[in-house]
Every structure is written in C-alpha cells, then in structure tokens.
Amino acid sequence: MHKFRTAVEARDFDAIPPMLAEDAIFRSPVVFKPFEGKDYVSAVLLAALRTLQDFRYETELASEDGRNHALVFKATVNGREVHGCDFIRENADGLIEEFAVMIRPLSAVQAVGEEMARAIAVTKEEFGVSA
Numbered sequence: 001m002h003k004f005r006t007a008v009e010a011r012d013f014d015a016i017p018p019m020l021a022e023d024a025i026f027r028s029p030v031v032f033k034p035f036e037g038k039d040y041v042s043a044v045l046l047a048a049l050r051t052l053q054d055f056r057y058e059t060e061l062a063s064e065d066g067r068n069h070a071l072v073f074k075a076t077v078n079g080r081e082v083h084g085c086d087f088i089r090e091n092a093d094g095l096i097e098e099f100a101v102m103i104r105p106l107s108a109v110q111a112v113g114e115e116m117a118r119a120i121a122v123t124k125e126e127f128g129v130s131a
Contacts, residue, residue: 002060002062002069002071003015003019004016004019004071004086004088004096005057005060007019008049008055008057009056009057011049013045013046013049016042016045016046017038017042019096020038020041020042020095020096021091021093021095021096021097022038023036023037023038023097024036024037024038024041024095024097024098024099025041025097025098025099026040026041026044026045026100026101027098027099027100027101028044029084029101029102029103029109029113030109030112030113031113041099045099048101051077051112052075052076052077052082052112053075053076053077054074054075054076055074055075056074056075057071057072057073058072058073059071059072060072066090067089067090067091068087068088068090069086069087069088069089069090070085070086070087070088071085071086071088072084073085077108077111078111080107080108080111081108082104082108082111082112083103083104083105083108084101084102084103084108085101085102086099086101087099087100087101087102
C-alpha cells in the first residue's frame with residue numbers, strides 16, 4: 001500500500017508534508033492553474049481531508065517502476081457522493097512531485113469546489129501561505 005494512502009486512511013496529516021518534494025504540484029479538478037510548492041500543496045491536501053467526508057480508498061494501482069500510482073476513492077460532500085481518483089507521481093528520491101485529482105459526477109465537482117475554496121482559505125492562513 002502506498003505510504004500516502006496509509007497516512008490518509010489513518011487521518012495522519014503530519015505524515016503527509018514530508019512525503020512531498022519542495023517543488024510539488026497539485027492539479028485540481030476545479031481550477032485550471034495548478035497549486036505549486038510543498039507548503040501550498042500541503043495546505044490543499046489538508047483542506048481536502050477536511051472537506052471530503054466518509055473518504056475511503058477502494059482500489060490502488062501502481063506502475064511497474066513504482067513511481068506512478070492511481071488511488072481510486074469514494075467520499076461525500078454535502079450529502080453528494082463523490083467518485084474520484086488520485087494520480088500520484090514520485091521523483092527519483094521517492095517524494096511526491098505531482099498529485100492530480102479527477103472527480104465525477106459534475107455535481108460532485110461543483111460541491112467539492114465550493115467547499116474546498118472555503119477550506120483552502122482557512123488552511124492557507126494556518127500554513128502562512130500567501131500565494
């Protein structure tokens with residue numbers, strides 16, 4: 001099982017930032033421009049953990065070289081069921097360099113976007129992220 005999955009399922013947020021490369025990128029399903037930098041990506045991931053209720057990974061796939069992972073999940077947001085997949089790419093040092101999320105259906109994407117905007121504002125303040 002991927003170490004990120006283990007941390008998320010344990011709700012151990014403190015374990016996640018050390019897994020990220022300094023130049024980590026987070027690609028969101030609700031905004032065009034990616035979030036860049038370890039601090040910003042950490043803040044976004046914490047906001048996601050706060051936003052997605054009943055979050056659970058159901059399937060995990062990995063590339064032969066072990067650097068690319070797909071973690072299929074289900075969750076709820078404001079009573080809407082969310083189906084999605086986290087795509088994780090690690091660098092040569094084993095740190096997460098890119099994290100992309102895809103979510104369906106459209107109503108879930110919209111609900112996640114609304115809730116994430118609120119959660120990111122709070123979390124950025126906690127992290128002292130100004131971007």
